[in-house]
Amino acid sequence: MSATPNPPSALDLLHRVFGYAAFRGPQAEIVDHVAGGGDALVLMPTGGGKSLCFQIPALLRPGVGIVVSPLIALMQDQVDTLREAGVRAAFLNSTLDFAAVVETEKALFAGALDLLYVAPERLLTERFLNLLDRLNVAGKLALFAIDEAHCVSQWGHDFRPEYIQLSVLHERYPAVPRIALTATADDLTRREILARLGLEEARVFISSFDRPNIRYTVVERDNPRRQLLDFLAGHAGEAGIVYCLSRKKVDETAAWLVEQGIAALPYHAGLDTATRTKHQQRFLREEGIVMVATIAFGMGIDKPDVRFVAHLDLPKSLEAYYQETGRAGRDGEPAEAWMTYGLNDVVIHRQRIDESEAGEEQKRIERGKLDALLAWCETAECRRTRLLAYFAEAREGRCGNCDTCLEPPEMWDGTVAAQKAMSAALRTGQRFGAGHLIDLLRGKTSERMQQLGHDALPTFGVGADLDEAGWRSVFRQLLAAGLLHADAQAYGALKLTEAARPVLKGETALSLRRQRKAKKSAPAGRWSRQGPSAPADADPALFAALRAWRAEQARAQGKPAYVILNDKTLHELAAHRPASPEALLETHGIGAAKAERYGAELLALIAATC
Numbered sequence: 001m002s003a004t005p006n007p008p009s010a011l012d013l014l015h016r017v018f019g020y021a022a023f024r025g026p027q028a029e030i031v032d033h034v035a036g037g038g039d040a041l042v043l044m045p046t047g048g049g050k051s052l053c054f055q056i057p058a059l060l061r062p063g064v065g066i067v068v069s070p071l072i073a074l075m076q077d078q079v080d081t082l083r084e085a086g087v088r089a090a091f092l093n094s095t096l097d098f099a100a101v102v103e104t105e106k107a108l109f110a111g112a113l114d115l116l117y118v119a120p121e122r123l124l125t126e127r128f129l130n131l132l133d134r135l136n137v138a139g140k141l142a143l144f145a146i147d148e149a150h151c152v153s154q155w156g157h158d159f160r161p162e163y164i165q166l167s168v169l170h171e172r173y174p175a176v177p178r179i180a181l182t183a184t185a186d187d188l189t190r191r192e193i194l195a196r197l198g199l200e201e202a203r204v205f206i207s208s209f210d211r212p213n214i215r216y217t218v219v220e221r222d223n224p225r226r227q228l229l230d231f232l233a234g235h236a237g238e239a240g241i242v243y244c245l246s247r248k249k250v251d252e253t254a255a256w257l258v259e260q261g262i263a264a265l266p267y268h269a270g271l272d273t274a275t276r277t278k279h280q281q282r283f284l285r286e287e288g289i290v291m292v293a294t295i296a297f298g299m300g301i302d303k304p305d306v307r308f309v310a311h312l313d314l315p316k317s318l319e320a321y322y323q324e325t326g327r328a329g330r331d332g333e334p335a336e337a338w339m340t341y342g343l344n345d346v347v348i349h350r351q352r353i354d355e356s357e358a359g360e361e362q363k364r365i366e367r368g369k370l371d372a373l374l375a376w377c378e379t380a381e382c383r384r385t386r387l388l389a390y391f392a393e394a395r396e397g398r399c400g401n402c403d404t405c406l407e408p409p410e411m412w413d414g415t416v417a418a419q420k421a422m423s424a425a426l427r428t429g430q431r432f433g434a435g436h437l438i439d440l441l442r443g444k445t446s447e448r449m450q451q452l453g454h455d456a457l458p459t460f461g462v463g464a465d466l467d468e469a470g471w472r473s474v475f476r477q478l479l480a481a482g483l484l485h486a487d488a489q490a491y492g493a494l495k496l497t498e499a500a501r502p503v504l505k506g507e508t509a510l511s512l513r514r515q516r517k518a519k520k521s522a523p524a525g526r527w528s529r530q531g532p533s534a535p536a537d538a539d540p541a542l543f544a545a546l547r548a549w550r551a552e553q554a555r556a557q558g559k560p561a562y563v564i565l566n567d568k569t570l571h572e573l574a575a576h577r578p579a580s581p582e583a584l585l586e587t588h589g590i591g592a593a594k595a596e597r598y599g600a601e602l603l604a605l606i607a608a609t610c
């Protein structure tokens with residue numbers, strides 16, 4: 001920002017540069033604290049708005065703000081987004097050639113930068129530290145922001161050895177404020193960050209980890225492809241991620257979706273680097289791409305307008321689920337986390353743990369995590385409340401934005417059904433899986449049934465009152481509740497556990513969730529890449545015209561669409577139809593620079609489209 005007679009306030013900058021109406025949650029307090037020279041540790045969920053917490057203080061303080069980030073693939077987009085808002089930003093990482101580096105360094109010394117993004121390995125070079133020394137002497141270091149600060153943790157997935165050496169910033173520039181930021185909430189990581197970065201004196205800001213704009217839904221799997229297609233029909237033309245457990249399933253699902261006319265791409269560690277990069281790039285740059293992926297895809301996916309994350313297989317734990325679904329809806333607009341879940345998931349995951357090479361202690365921990373996830377899948381309570389409770393965050397009541405809130409499941413007394421299921425397992429020597437036991441209960445005879453003499457057992461046919469899906473639901477819930485155990489050594493044979501005894505003896509009752517009747521799939525809305533439906537309050541013709549205009553801009557400038565204007569901005573433009581430059585500036589995400597650059601075109605477009 002060029003110097004003005006009256007220094008702008010944080011709120012001025014929020015309006016004028018970023019085009020936002022108000023600070024969110026603790027942002028205002030954090031900005032104040034850091035702009036005043038204090039150190040901070042900021043724990044905020046993905047999409048919470050961490051960037052403004054260092055961007056605005058950097059603009060308020062004299063000199064340049066240095067942002068350390070390991071995600072070099074994102075720097076270009078981050079810098080483009082800032083430049084679109086009129087902020088003087090640049091980056092330094094290994095993707096730049098020498099000439100570009102020299103030019104950026106020159107700008108740095110000319111005082112022509114407000115923010116400089118830099119990779120940690122670059123920051124730690126003698127050359128760069130010498131640059132910082134000179135800026136420091138001149139009083140031109142506004143602050144250090146250490147993004148993805150959990151990378152200092154040796155126990156985490158994203159450990160970066162260079163991050164530990166970032167303590168040098170504290171030693172070398174004790175007077176420059178530092179702000180560390182992460183979306184990783186656990187207490188151990190938090191303490192590691194404080195200790196390793198020498199931030200013991202820093203103020204810690206902890207936000208709620210709720211993602212209110214994400215709707216959680218878990219459906220019982222019957223025909224997963226049909227179910228996925230129906231789900232996608234509600235997201236026509238929108239970008240999203242479909243997670244599968246195996247590479248093979250990723251390839252097959254992506255190919256099948258393409259046959260259905262959906263712009264799907266596969267991503268997993270078995271693809272060569274060039275293909276992976278190409279697919280990731282297309283996902284980031286183009287609109288409406290569905291990425292079908294293993295969990296190899298995710299780290300550093302900063303795309304703000306991912307509208308859904310679908311799981312075709314159960315993730316490993318609630319931590320993994322929260323992280324994977326968290327990639328949806330960073331821009332705060334409505335987004336969906338959707339998962340299909342079935343009996344097989346329970347059996348496969350239990351076997352995976354039993355058969356793993358891990359020590360007993362590790363297996364015990366993993367079993368505990370799986371149990372928590374299964375209980376969450378089967379819960380009749382609010383999913384959001386239960387999810388946050390798992391992360392030790394208390395939340396009252398129902399959220400109204402998850403499947404169990406929107407359509408509370410019916411509960412029934414499943415004691416007798418459970419007893420029948422368990423006695424079927426007992427009578428057959430605990431040597432069979434759910435499929436055979438269900439046939440037995442339903443009185444479905446076959447050659448094998450007769451050979452085994454199972455059609456002569458007293459339990460044969462006692463369960464004709466429930467259909468097959470109903471029985472699968474019972475077995476799944478018994479497995480999830482730990483009353484039955486799938487024995488990996490015996491090909492997944494179901495065995496009773498100690499916990500089954502009181503139910504079997506009738507000492508405790510068992511309440512079960514009623515299996516939902518599979519919905520007759522709505523005549524599948526054609527999935528089209530061009531047209532996500534306009535939000536209810538928006539003018540559909542205008543919304544479509546704005547999207548087309550944005551796509552054209554993005555193409556012409558070679559930038560992702562969201563860098564030009566984000567979804568929420570389009571939504572507000574199509575809903576409020578601003579008719580003057582002043583009204584335009586009231587729109588979310590339109591600050592002075594964007595108004596100047598695009599204002600006339602947007603106003604003309606709005607006036608022309610009724």
Ligand code: ADP
Nearest residue numbers: 020022023024046047048049050051052330331
């Ligand atoms: P994080 O880094 O915490 O994941 P970002 O800083 O990328 O989140 O912000 C997420 C989204 O929220 C961005 O699209 C950003 O523009 C928007 N945002 C952040 N703060 C505000 C605010 N105060 N008002 C409106 N939108 C905001």
Ligand code: ZN
Nearest residue numbers: 382399402405
């Ligand atoms: Zn809820």
